[in-house]
Amino acid sequence: MSDLIRLLLVEDDDSAARMMASHLDGCSEFSVSLDRVSTLGDAIAATHDHSYDLVIVDLELPDCSGLANVTRLKEAAPSATIIVLTTECDEEGTLEAIRLGAQERICRRDLQSPQVLSVIRHSLARQQHLLTAQSQAMTDALTGIGNRRAFERELERRFNEHHRHGVPFSLTIFDIDHFKKINDRWGHDIGDKILRIVGENLYGEVRATDMVARIGGGIFGVIFVATHLAEALQVSHRVRGKIRETCGARIQDELQLTLSGGIAEVAAGDDIRSILNRADEALYVAKQSGRNCCMAHDGLNVSGQVAVPCLS
Template sequence: MTDAIRVLYVEDHDSDARIIQYLLEGCVEENFSVEWVDTLAKAIAAIHDHPLDLIIADLGLPDGQGLSNVQRLHEAAPTTTIVVLTADDDGADAIESIRYGAQEYLSKQSLRRETLIRTIRHSLVRQERLMTAQAQAMTDALTGIGNRRAFEREMDRRLHDFRRSNVHFCLAIFDVDFFKKVNDAWGHDVGDNTLRVVGRTLVNELRATDLSSRLGGEEFAAILAGCRLEDACRVSNRIRGTISEQCRLQVKPEFSLTLSGGVAEVQVGDDLETLYNRADEALYSAKENGRNRCMVHDGKGIVPLESLTAADHRTPILHS
């Protein structure tokens, strides 16, 4: 027996809810597990409580009306398939609901089991293909981690959360020291393998809530969610050392590969460019001060990582 398709049905009319449950649970071709809630708030709570394969939602709810319901459900569950049901048969709403994140639109007036099941099947397949295409568009082809597009998208999301809810995060940028010498001495195959090890180790050293990405060439970034500057500095220095060790173990034992890093914490008024520039300035300072180290931009200037917690750590060694 195949795993059940986990369905959340959002509907405030008891009679309509019973009909949909009857149509789905009586299907012999598919196995559905249906949860019914009658408000948008309950639906969003259910989304946060457990994973879902499909959301079937009415456009008219006590606490939400129209296409805004689709938008809010899509924001809460961006990877979950959404099918809209409504009492109206409005083609304009059908198109708009898809633009807001739904895969399909069905009118209750002409609903039959075979129509509903076919729509669900097609919607699930389209959503899977969409998620695959989006993942590929956000993935660096060489290393398999996030690319610059994924980095920019996550930065926008984290900045939004910081502005709305004061959820702090830090940005760390890493650059492989003298990477050109790796290619010159060992060839581009070894150079590519080195970048793969850097990317793989970066992922392994981060939490599931963080994002690792390759920004281009030998430059990598880590977005550290819910992290303050001192913790981000310790994490970044550990990552730098672990990557050097793994390159020796996985690429060539004689490797003495090192990385430089720059770290900055989000501040009020930041956008992607200002936060990135502070971390990049710290990285540049690490390069200028001997490489194989992390430097920190504390918002006033750049300090070495080891002096961040010192009593005079607010005295910058290089002003931005």
């Protein structure tokens, strides 16, 4: 557990907030950076600006009440430890909150008890174990980046953000050209090294907010957050070019390592299958066009160039 815990307290009652702050001030096990807001809307906005380790949320807020507070905060801050603050010590309600993603419950009548810190400590530890297990389950063992399961989960998250807030995203499916022939000629040890180096370079070339995964064989996926088709195509061209220039020589002097890519942007009515189908169609055209290139599907046509949309 980190020595510094960043905590968001979502509580509109000043007395309850003061009692919670008093417990935290007296804690000797870890230090806490505390932010407090009074509404769920302000809490969600705060999670967009900061990364919180812990969120303690009252289930009765001015703008939202009940377990919807847990659901929406879990969507906004999926890795944060969530503890709910309740008026009634209802076991059934507690179990439902945990099912929805909370780690524990604190009753208002227990706010003066020193056990509050124990609840916080144990909740943080359980969440850390959970995150570690989830990370292992969604990590490609060979490359250390996300696997297909992680890629699809991130796509679901981006679709939720797009549907709720209109945030665009694009994705690229990259395929290592002639990967089977490379394995046949150079052996699977070289093939594995290629996969690791491609994964490493893709991860290093995109933003921290973007997501890179190996989704099968020599196929990689990149999700570009808040990115339109033209920009995703431009970045994909750059990444492809850099891998061609630098990666082959790191493996074998004679090896020519190239990628082909297919790009698509989320559109109205899309689901995971439809956006992946467009990216796959664009990738097919890239392969048929000689490989070592990227193509984008704009919903109607596939092309290696896409006009930048006018934002005025």
